[in-house]
Amino acid sequence: MRKRPEWKALEAHHAELSQTHLRDLFAAQPGRGEQMTAEAVGLYLDYSKHRATDETVGLLIELARACGVTERRAAMFAGERINTTEGRAVLHVALRAPRDETIMVDGVNVVDGVHEVLDRMAGFADRVRSGEWTGHTGRRITNIVNIGIGGSDLGPVMAYRALRDYSDRSMTFGFVSNVDSTDFVETTSTFDPEETLFIISSKTFSTLETMTNANTARAWCLEKLGDEAAIAKHFVAVSTNAEAVRAFGIDTDNMFGFWDWVGGRYSMDSAIGLSTMLAIGPKHYAEMLSGFHAMDVHFQNAPLEANLPVLMGLMAVWYRDFFGAQTAAVLPYDQYLERFPAYLQQLTMESNGKHVTLDGARVDYETGAIYWGEPGTNGQHSFYQMIHQGTSLIPCDFIAFGESLNPLGDHHDILTANVLAQAEALAFGKTADEVRAEGTAEELVAHRVFEGNRPSSTIVLEKLTPYALGTLVALYEHSVFVQGAVWGIDSFDQWGVELGKVLAKRIIPELQATDDGDLTHDSSTNALIRRFRDMRGEGG
Numbered sequence: 001m002r003k004r005p006e007w008k009a010l011e012a013h014h015a016e017l018s019q020t021h022l023r024d025l026f027a028a029q030p031g032r033g034e035q036m037t038a039e040a041v042g043l044y045l046d047y048s049k050h051r052a053t054d055e056t057v058g059l060l061i062e063l064a065r066a067c068g069v070t071e072r073r074a075a076m077f078a079g080e081r082i083n084t085t086e087g088r089a090v091l092h093v094a095l096r097a098p099r100d101e102t103i104m105v106d107g108v109n110v111v112d113g114v115h116e117v118l119d120r121m122a123g124f125a126d127r128v129r130s131g132e133w134t135g136h137t138g139r140r141i142t143n144i145v146n147i148g149i150g151g152s153d154l155g156p157v158m159a160y161r162a163l164r165d166y167s168d169r170s171m172t173f174g175f176v177s178n179v180d181s182t183d184f185v186e187t188t189s190t191f192d193p194e195e196t197l198f199i200i201s202s203k204t205f206s207t208l209e210t211m212t213n214a215n216t217a218r219a220w221c222l223e224k225l226g227d228e229a230a231i232a233k234h235f236v237a238v239s240t241n242a243e244a245v246r247a248f249g250i251d252t253d254n255m256f257g258f259w260d261w262v263g264g265r266y267s268m269d270s271a272i273g274l275s276t277m278l279a280i281g282p283k284h285y286a287e288m289l290s291g292f293h294a295m296d297v298h299f300q301n302a303p304l305e306a307n308l309p310v311l312m313g314l315m316a317v318w319y320r321d322f323f324g325a326q327t328a329a330v331l332p333y334d335q336y337l338e339r340f341p342a343y344l345q346q347l348t349m350e351s352n353g354k355h356v357t358l359d360g361a362r363v364d365y366e367t368g369a370i371y372w373g374e375p376g377t378n379g380q381h382s383f384y385q386m387i388h389q390g391t392s393l394i395p396c397d398f399i400a401f402g403e404s405l406n407p408l409g410d411h412h413d414i415l416t417a418n419v420l421a422q423a424e425a426l427a428f429g430k431t432a433d434e435v436r437a438e439g440t441a442e443e444l445v446a447h448r449v450f451e452g453n454r455p456s457s458t459i460v461l462e463k464l465t466p467y468a469l470g471t472l473v474a475l476y477e478h479s480v481f482v483q484g485a486v487w488g489i490d491s492f493d494q495w496g497v498e499l500g501k502v503l504a505k506r507i508i509p510e511l512q513a514t515d516d517g518d519l520t521h522d523s524s525t526n527a528l529i530r531r532f533r534d535m536r537g538e539g540g
């Protein structure tokens with residue numbers, strides 16, 4: 001990669017541009033704040049506060065072309081098996097394709113199957129929401145608990161919190177993911193089994209955490225309801241594994257399927273979104289899907305220099321590989337997006353935290369950054385200090401909405417003023433002369449200087465609607481795609497999660513053994529297992 005002329009051109013360009021302050025870039029280009037922007041499907045991206053010029057964007061696009069980003073994009077939309085290490089197509093875009101579209105995989109139009117499941121989900125959601133579907137004892141279902149982990153949890157939680165304003169408030173939604181029993185106990189502590197429906201969300205229906213929680217939920221239900229027949233009214237499944245669902249005791253009529261071409265972290269708009277649909281209803285869910293689809297169409301067709309996911313993805317590559325930025329902050333100025341950074345952590349880091357290319361060669365450049373963040377303005381009173389004055393370069397994505405869903409006094413203006421102020425302060429800072437001119441004592445001047453030159457994107461949407469959420473998630477999905485395509489890695493596998501799982505399975509019986517047996521781990525793991533065994537014994 002480093003030998004590519006396009007890469008070398010960017011290195012040379014970086015050597016020059018890294019000496020230039022954003023203040024100078026703005027001074028040299030009076031219209032910059034309007035020119036370095038792009039807008040599509042209700043989403044406005046201001047990327048003018050990046051340490052980049054039109055030339056940078058041009059050079060990055062040349063790199064993207066040289067790395068085959070456009071061919072890979074076409075291959076994804078065509079249903080080719082671009083997840084080569086797992087031999088799978090990558091077709092989350094089919095999950096939101098309109099009914100009349102055709103996307104073929106192995107001679108089958110997968111869009112038909114998508115809509116068949118969506119229709120069944122809608123029928124089920126209507127029955128539960130209307131009270132037609134009751135629990136075993138005839139009571140209305142008022143509590144919905146999604147049991148799943150990773151891709152089968154983070155999307156549903158994020159979407160539920162994000163779209164709470166559109167949800168049916170007569171129902172309570174809980175999400176159990178952690179195998180720590182506290183998660184199950186605390187989530188269900190106020191729920192009555194007679195009024196509770198569990199959605200067991202697991203693509204494989206074999207994930208240790210999810211199956212442990214599902215079995216606990218089953219026992220919790222049966223303890224009160226006493227009758228195995230109750231399971232059919234209180235459990236539904238979202239899975240690709242009908243056999244395991246049946247073996248658990250769930251009627252496969254109450255199973256909502258998806259396909260191996262939907263990756264876990266790309267599945268929130270598949271049947272994995274059943275809890276979202278139960279919360280907001282099929283109509284709002286369809287609006288969310290149309291937001292996703294609108295961004296898909298934009299990503300597929302817009303010229304690269306005006307293509308939002310391409311611009312965002314290439315900026316991420318620019319900072320990661322040429323400025324050495326190790327992290328990126330995502331800062332939504334909307335309380336409803338409180339779990340959006342957590343959701344993005346999986347999407348970005350599980351996708352692009354890879355050190356070998358598609359053909360297994362070790363990369364000689366940096367890949368995925370660490371993503372993190374919190375909703376504004378809370379972060380401002382916490383970690384923003386470091387973004388402003390620390391020694392690391394941390395590119396930020398600010399996400400802001402024109403309208404609040406809960407307008408109250410001048411809260412929203414104060415919120416908006418803060419997001420704009422942060423981006424401005426990061427970019428332009430405050431010089432020593434400006435600090436002195438305020439009468440600051442000389443010994444404090446250095447402390448009060450803001451160097452500025454700290455880059456950010458500002459993403460503006462009108463209002464947090466289901467449609468807007470769809471566009472925003474798809475924006476990041478495709479930005480991740482662009483980054484992975486430039487880096488030549490498989491953004492759709494996750495081999496890095498395997499080893500720990502295998503070792504845990506081996507350690508469980510060792511922890512439970514009463515005799516000392518032969519522990520054959522390293523001396524640290526052996527000693528820790530013994531210590532936990534002893535504590536277990538003491539606890540009774």
Ligand code: G6Q
Binds near residue numbers: 151263265
């Ligand atoms: C996501 C990963 C992973 C997965 C979970 C849950 O891309 O594959 O986070 O979603 O491990 O898997 P199951 O849905 O199979 O339980």
